[in-house]
Amino acid sequence: MSIDTLGLREQKKRETRQAISDHATQLFLERGFDRTTIADIAAAARVAKMTVTNYFPRKEDLALDHHEVFVAGLAEAVSGREPGESALGAVRRAYMAALERRDPIIGFTRQDFARMIADSPTLVARLRDLHDQREEALAAQLATEPIAPDSPHDAPLPGQDTPQPGQDALRPTGGQDRRLTARAVAAQLAAADRLLFRELQSRTLAGESDDTIAAALTESAQHVFDLLEPAIGDYARR
Structure with missing residues (x-):
């Protein structure tokens, strides 16, 4: 696989992640975080639910990304x-x-x-x-x-010896x-x-x-x- 192909794949991943995040944020603002499901987000971003969770293992990560x-x-x-x-x-x-x-x-x-x-x-x-x-x-x-x-903060505690020069x-x-x-x-x-x-x-x-x-x-x-x-x-x- 060429470097260009790897670069394109990474770019596609970043774009997919950003699209999922953007759709999730919009839904959270419209419906509230707790009333929005992963299925709602997947449908809005036109990806599978597993794709959403692959990029964002926790639903909270979609809001606090x-x-x-x-x-x-x-x-x-x-x-x-x-x-x-x-x-x-x-x-x-x-x-x-x-x-x-x-x-x-x-x-x-x-x-x-x-x-x-x-x-x-x-x-x-x-x-x-x-x-x-x-x-x-x-x-x-x-x-x-x-x-x-x-x-x-390097002063000795009560009962401890005073550190001598050269000590830690x-x-x-x-x-x-x-x-x-x-x-x-x-x-x-x-x-x-x-x-x-x-x-x-x-x-x-x-x-x-x-x-x-x-x-x-x-x-x-x-x-x-x-x-x-x-x-x-x-x-x-x-």
Whole structure:
């Protein structure tokens, strides 16, 4: 099989996937997510039901089809942070950039789409699960990150010896305590992320324009991230 043939097949797959997604979104908006079936979507897209499920194993994936990017977002912001930048600084910078480009990953959608999600218990539950996965991915990333030797998070716990020069900068903890610290920091960053996501969605449902929302969320985000600065501002500084 030639490279050109492979390229055409991949293009056809992308087009089919996009067509299924577009028809599904239109039906969800017209009928509601919970009242739309896979059979309805297959009929509208003129494909077999199995084709729909091959591309989208879960019905929720048809509505939240950027879920993989969403789950990885916070972890990728931290892994790609700049020299001298902390985990908090990286998440703050990534969020502000997403606001600037009105990124749907952080919640920018049309009002009718936001209403469709809010009116579906299934999608609300799925979104909650995706936020949990987003936090878990961040915690896993933070657990791999070295902590600067002079970080307050490197101070020994009561009863532990003070680390000597040359010792592992990831002390004072053993592996379990290090993972616990990473999870605690991830929980704080993810909580801020959830709060801002919900605020954005609330304003979208209220009918505010994207520009008005972005201006308001810029101020809110700065305030929320500033509140975290004293506790975790130096954590995982590169």
